[in-house]
Amino acid sequence: MRGRYDGQAARRLAEETMRVAAASKNNLADLINIALEKLVEANLEIPRFSTLDAMTSTARGQVNEEILAGIRDRMTEEERRRVLGLPDVIELDRKTLFNALKQNPGRATWSHFKRLKGHLEWVDGLGDTGKWLEQVASTKVVDFADEAEAQDAATLKEYTDDKRMALTACLAAKARMRARDDLATMLCKRMAAKAKKAREELAEIHRQQQKIVEALIGNYRTLLQQVDKEGPAQSARARAVALTKEALDALEGLGEELSAAEVTGRLDGRVSPAFLLLAEGLMVQSNGLDSLLSAVDKLGGFEAQYAQIEKVSTHHGDNWEVLLPSVP
Numbered sequence: 001m002r003g004r005y006d007g008q009a010a011r012r013l014a015e016e017t018m019r020v021a022a023a024s025k026n027n028l029a030d031l032i033n034i035a036l037e038k039l040v041e042a043n044l045e046i047p048r049f050s051t052l053d054a055m056t057s058t059a060r061g062q063v064n065e066e067i068l069a070g071i072r073d074r075m076t077e078e079e080r081r082r083v084l085g086l087p088d089v090i091e092l093d094r095k096t097l098f099n100a101l102k103q104n105p106g107r108a109t110w111s112h113f114k115r116l117k118g119h120l121e122w123v124d125g126l127g128d129t130g131k132w133l134e135q136v137a138s139t140k141v142v143d144f145a146d147e148a149e150a151q152d153a154a155t156l157k158e159y160t161d162d163k164r165m166a167l168t169a170c171l172a173a174k175a176r177m178r179a180r181d182d183l184a185t186m187l188c189k190r191m192a193a194k195a196k197k198a199r200e201e202l203a204e205i206h207r208q209q210q211k212i213v214e215a216l217i218g219n220y221r222t223l224l225q226q227v228d229k230e231g232p233a234q235s236a237r238a239r240a241v242a243l244t245k246e247a248l249d250a251l252e253g254l255g256e257e258l259s260a261a262e263v264t265g266r267l268d269g270r271v272s273p274a275f276l277l278l279a280e281g282l283m284v285q286s287n288g289l290d291s292l293l294s295a296v297d298k299l300g301g302f303e304a305q306y307a308q309i310e311k312v313s314t315h316h317g318d319n320w321e322v323l324l325p326s327v328p
Helices: 007-022 028-041 051-074 077-084 097-102 110-125 140-147 161-227 233-249 258-268 271-298 301-313
Strands: none
Touching: 007 051, 028 051, 028 161, 051 161, 077 161, 097 110, 097 161, 110 161, 140 161, 161 301, 271 301
16 A cells, blocks of 8 residues: 655655664665665655665765764864874884774783783773763764774874774773673683682582591491490499409408508508509599490490491492492
8 A cells, every 4th residue: 555645744754764764774674674664664665676775875974973973072182192192102013002992912811911901991991982972872872883893093083083082992892892892801701710620629628527527437336336335344343343342352451542651651561562552543443434334325336326327337438339329
């Protein structure tokens, strides 16, 4: 269905649409397609393609001139001079500073940290690119930066000052973002490597601690076995008790509560003090073992202690096989 014919209305709508779209889009075909959609929605007859093409070029040119002038006005005089001079400054490698702005200083590795940091400081020193481009659509910044990156210093110098400043400003913003992204990537990789090393060191500490724990558990098991009812300590205790009884029987009637000195005094030295001290020592030894047995009882007794040791010992040496479910 043909739209109603109103040439002035169609041209006016197409121009307005193209100007609005040109603020964020730079491709002529995109601008024409957007204008066509608006004309169809308004039920207006579409002008000839040659007419639309000419209108698009004009609209984009006007909008771009306004954008370029805005970027220039937001730059200080010193910033303009600095940016315009980039294609003229020759470095030791015979390349211009404009080419340095285009080039990536290297991979984001720790060995390139100083170079990357220096590159970012140099780009930041050109001026506040955020302020220069604060009213420019990001898509336009990308288009302008790509156009600048595709040029060499000699070709760029053929542009008008406004266009050269604007394109270089967009390229500087791209270089600044790329350098910051590379620094962030490098730091993330560095931190990830540090974290991995820390985890490995912690795992090694855990392994060493496990060895210590296993040794302590083994020692504790041995100690329990020594003082358990079938162990050597209990046998020694029984022997000490028997010897003590024999000693006391030999001194029957003197009283078990008397000290060695008192017994010696009563017997007028007829019993060797050394013998009496030995008997007293046997009693002390027996009482000491009683204290140890009492401590074990407070921890739940021998059976409970053995059960805890077995529970901990089950997974010695990262023994995970015992956790596997049984296969029916």
